[in-house]
Amino acid sequence: MPLRVYKAVSVFSTLFAILAIVVGFVTLDAATNRGTADLAAVDPLVALVGLGVMVLGAVVYAFSTRFRTAGMGPDGGETDG
Numbered sequence: 001m002p003l004r005v006y007k008a009v010s011v012f013s014t015l016f017a018i019l020a021i022v023v024g025f026v027t028l029d030a031a032t033n034r035g036t037a038d039l040a041a042v043d044p045l046v047a048l049v050g051l052g053v054m055v056l057g058a059v060v061y062a063f064s065t066r067f068r069t070a071g072m073g074p075d076g077g078e079t080d081g
Helices: 002-029 046-066
Strands: none
Touching: 002 046
16 A cells, blocks of 8 residues: 555656646746846746746655655665665
8 A cells, every 4th residue: 555655646746746847937938928028027926936836846856756665676876885
């Protein structure tokens, strides 16, 4: 049962991270008018929300790939010595 739960959490957290990155880029794109807006025309609140969503996605992905269960193989570079 724990391996099944781990796999489900791993899949859904990766899916959430990917969606967060895409939503963050779309939000940042909307805030900067597809990168063509003058600096005065950029909506800083929406731009910061977009960047925050991208950072959230990156953090979720980093933590979801960090943990391993007993059924998974060891990393190639790590030793137990």
